[in-house]
Amino acid sequence: QKEVEQNSGPLSVPEGAIASLNCTYSDRGSQSFFWYRQYSGKSPELIMSIYSNGDKEDGRFTAQLNKASQYVSLLIRDSQPSDSATYLCAVRSGGYQKVTFGTGTKLQVIP
Amino acid sequence: DGGITQSPKYLFRKEGQNVTLSCEQNLNHDAMYWYRQDPGQGLRLIYYSQIVNDFQKGDIAEGYSVSREKKESFPLTVTSAQKNPTAFYLCTSSPSGGYFEAFFGQGTRLTVV
Numbered sequence: 465q466k467e468v469e470q471n472s473g474p475l476s477v478p479e480g481a482i483a484s485l486n487c488t489y490s491d492r493g494s495q496s497f498f499w500y501r502q503y504s505g506k507s508p509e510l511i512m513s514i515y516s517n518g519d520k521e522d523g524r525f526t527a528q529l530n531k532a533s534q535y536v537s538l539l540i541r542d543s544q545p546s547d548s549a550t551y552l553c554a555v556r557s558g559g560y561q562k563v564t565f566g567t568g569t570k571l572q573v574i575p
Numbered sequence: 576d577g578g579i580t581q582s583p584k585y586l587f588r589k590e591g592q593n594v595t596l597s598c599e600q601n602l603n604h605d606a607m608y609w610y611r612q613d614p615g616q617g618l619r620l621i622y623y624s625q626i627v628n629d630f631q632k633g634d635i636a637e638g639y640s641v642s643r644e645k646k647e648s649f650p651l652t653v654t655s656a657q658k659n660p661t662a663f664y665l666c667t668s669s670p671s672g673g674y675f676e677a678f679f680g681q682g683t684r685l686t687v688v
């Protein structure tokens with residue numbers, strides 16, 4: 465079992481819809497969770513970080529964490545074509561330095 | 576402007592050659608990391624450093640070497656022992672205190688010719 469799993473996609477949603485991206489992780493001791501957006505050929509940029517169970521909202525983005533189910537998700541409301549990118553889930557567990565990335569989900573927002 | 580600067584953006588390596596990728600940050604972050612990204616794969620940790628003059632191997636350190644002589648700088652050398660070096664290399668830094676809100680440099684795309 466991979467430490468951090470994401471569906472590779474592509475996930476296609478129409479413009480204005482809600483995009484839902486999911487991530488599961490294997491280490492129950494994981495402490496911090498991050499979502500990065502990566503455009504083709506570019507480096508990842510941090511969108512959201514979440515550390516406790518529940519929802520965290522920032523503009524059109526909402527991160528949801530459920531530690532009991534070992535599940536973290538990212539919702540993008542009112543999706544725009546500019547949101548089309550690969551979204552990487554990252555999980556910190558164990559020691560301070562151990563951060564594991566998923567392989568990413570490619571999102572396509574159709575105008 | 577605060578941030579992380581990687582150079583060069585593109586790098587070509589001949590067989591048997593060592594090459595060094597530069598990473599500089601002016602964010603006053605204690606920790607710095609090198610990751611490698613291959614198509615269809617997530618980021619894999621090569622080396623990390625939490626303080627000056629100290630660094631640890633990550634998951635795929637074989638064929639790579641690093642140094643951390645200054646807080647601002649964490650260069651990565653891809654040695655000839657790395658048999659498949661073609662990849663996208665990413666440097667990140669983060670503040671100390673257990674939080675990994677990492678900021679990435681622009682990346683270096685290394686190709687073997």
